[in-house]
Amino acid sequence: MTQEEVFKNLTAHCKEYGFIFQSSEIYDGLSAVYDYGQLGVELKNNIKKYWWDSMVRLHENIVGIDSAIFMHPKVWEASGHVGAFNDPLIDNKDSKKRYRADVLIEDYLAKLEEKMNKEVEKGRKRFGDAFNEEQFRATNPNVLRSKAQYDAIHARMVKALNDNDLNEMRQIIVDAEIACPISGTKNWTEVRQFNLMFSTQLGNISGEDGTIYLRPETAQGIFVNFLNVQKTGRMKIPFGIAQIGKAFRNEIVARQFIFRMREFEQMEMQFFVQPGSEMEWFKKWKELRLNWHKAMGLGDEKYRFHDHDKLAHYANAATDIEFEFPFGFKELEGIHSRTDFDLGNHQRVSGRKIQYFDPEKNESYVPYVVETSIGLDRCFLAILSSAYKEEALENGETRVVLSIPAELAPVKAAVLPLVKKDGLPEKAQEIMDMLKFDYNCQYDEKDSIGKRYRRQDAIGTPFCITVDHDSLVDNKVTIRYRDTMEQERVDISSLKAVIAEKVDLVNLLKKI
Numbered sequence: 001m002t003q004e005e006v007f008k009n010l011t012a013h014c015k016e017y018g019f020i021f022q023s024s025e026i027y028d029g030l031s032a033v034y035d036y037g038q039l040g041v042e043l044k045n046n047i048k049k050y051w052w053d054s055m056v057r058l059h060e061n062i063v064g065i066d067s068a069i070f071m072h073p074k075v076w077e078a079s080g081h082v083g084a085f086n087d088p089l090i091d092n093k094d095s096k097k098r099y100r101a102d103v104l105i106e107d108y109l110a111k112l113e114e115k116m117n118k119e120v121e122k123g124r125k126r127f128g129d130a131f132n133e134e135q136f137r138a139t140n141p142n143v144l145r146s147k148a149q150y151d152a153i154h155a156r157m158v159k160a161l162n163d164n165d166l167n168e169m170r171q172i173i174v175d176a177e178i179a180c181p182i183s184g185t186k187n188w189t190e191v192r193q194f195n196l197m198f199s200t201q202l203g204n205i206s207g208e209d210g211t212i213y214l215r216p217e218t219a220q221g222i223f224v225n226f227l228n229v230q231k232t233g234r235m236k237i238p239f240g241i242a243q244i245g246k247a248f249r250n251e252i253v254a255r256q257f258i259f260r261m262r263e264f265e266q267m268e269m270q271f272f273v274q275p276g277s278e279m280e281w282f283k284k285w286k287e288l289r290l291n292w293h294k295a296m297g298l299g300d301e302k303y304r305f306h307d308h309d310k311l312a313h314y315a316n317a318a319t320d321i322e323f324e325f326p327f328g329f330k331e332l333e334g335i336h337s338r339t340d341f342d343l344g345n346h347q348r349v350s351g352r353k354i355q356y357f358d359p360e361k362n363e364s365y366v367p368y369v370v371e372t373s374i375g376l377d378r379c380f381l382a383i384l385s386s387a388y389k390e391e392a393l394e395n396g397e398t399r400v401v402l403s404i405p406a407e408l409a410p411v412k413a414a415v416l417p418l419v420k421k422d423g424l425p426e427k428a429q430e431i432m433d434m435l436k437f438d439y440n441c442q443y444d445e446k447d448s449i450g451k452r453y454r455r456q457d458a459i460g461t462p463f464c465i466t467v468d469h470d471s472l473v474d475n476k477v478t479i480r481y482r483d484t485m486e487q488e489r490v491d492i493s494s495l496k497a498v499i500a501e502k503v504d505l506v507n508l509l510k511k512i
């Protein structure tokens with residue numbers, strides 16, 4: 001099965017089992033907006049807790065806040081979002097489809113990279129053990145041709161992005177002969193800037209004065225509360241403020257399921273440091289955040305850093321942690337050194353002094369900021385896309401299993417009476433009552449035990465606890481493990497400990 005087919009199946013699976021629904025589906029949906037269902041919300045909450053605890057509980061110098069989505073419109077002027085939060089947009093005149101010009105070029109570059117990799121694989125097959133990849137890449141004429149093309153286009157794109165040169169962006173698309181994936185033609189409009197912020201009116205005042213924005217990032221809620229938190233929490237630099245919340249962007253091209261949405265959730269942390277120390281902290285946070293991801297065990301090789309080609313208007317260094325989604329390596333989290341851009345601008349625009357008095361240096365300054373910013377929905381997708389497996393079993397059947405890290409699984413255990421009589425449901429219910437205070441559990445007595453196991457595999461439940469007739473006598477139950485499908489007989493009194501060992505969030509937190 002191709003990765004594309006697996007992704008399609010995963011999307012259908014998310015709906016079938018209550019993880020994710022299209023928003024307003026009964027009205028044919030709203031493009032790039034999704035609702036999380038009964039299992040999706042559990043997984044999402046578990047990811048949030050993992051992130052929150054790793055930031056706020058594990059670091060004495062990081063505190064959390066929950067700021068409002070609506071903010072004074074001047075916030076977005078000061079932050080630069082009104083003037084510079086734009087994407088370069090281009091339309092194909094034949095298909096009438098709209099694209100981000102930089103994404104069209106990036107996709108073209110990805111194809112060139114794929115072409116080079118295919119050539120390398122051919123060489124590897126031809127030369128066997130004697131194959132030297134470095135030498136091959138440096139000498140093979142086909143690879144060299146593609147590489148020269150790649151480097152030239154890439155350099156032009158980076159320059160055009162940094163210079164905000166929209167004509168050059170279009171010229172690159174023309175010169176590279178990039179065609180519209182839908183119409184197949186190269187009949188392009190000019191490239192225009194498109195501001196990504198949604199606006200609305202405050203109260204019943206319409207017109208310029210009442211225009212406010214839905215926040216495109218949660219970070220500004222942290223910046224405008226810098227003094228409040230620093231003073232009331234008596235925080236000493238370096239310190240951080242963390243926040244989880246919704247953000248909104250009017251994305252030009254919204255696709256790939258929950259990867260790029262118009263309403264999404266961010267988990268952001270702004271770390272305030274002494275000017276001059278920001279690169280040291282930038283390095284430290286890169287390492288810490290990568291460890292956070294790797295601790296989930298989705299596969300270390302699925303992550304890589306990618307330094308930004310174009311720095312955002314606020315940054316002096318920026319990198320992405322990319323994850324290998326079924327549609328390739330894509331941004332999962334951004335780590336940015338934002339200098340004093342935000343606090344400095346809020347100080348200038350608000351007219352309030354936003355500074356920190358450093359008792360050690362005996363001076364006041366506007367702190368520098370290193371931020372970590374991860375999309376909760378993308379993290380959700382990373383987990384599900386690596387957890388989703390269609391496994392061929394020895395008996396010729398196939399099982400769909402979600403091997404979600406047990407600590408994050410939406411349902412931790414299912415309690416299943418073998419039959420619906422002879423006092424087994426009552427015994428199972430007793431176990432439910434014992435476990436439900438600690439864990440989200442499901443009780444299921446419908447269908448054969450095999451079918452019930454499959455249902456739990458499909459939603460990623462790490463443990464199935466089966467109550468049979470012997471349980472009434474010996475107070476033991478059978479535990480079946482999701483990943484190995486192995487079964488074990490254990491005392492009911494030891495159930496909590498068996499489950500805790502695998503699902504306790506501390507397991508993940510200790511690995512970071």
Ligand code: GAP
Binds near residue numbers: 217259334374
């Ligand atoms: N405060 C910095 C900031 O917002 P960003 O790189 O624009 O930086 C941070 O966004 C993260 O938010 C991204 O790495 C991504 O995971 C997530 N994100 C951004 N736009 C998104 C969208 N349209 N849909 C889903 N997640 C998105």
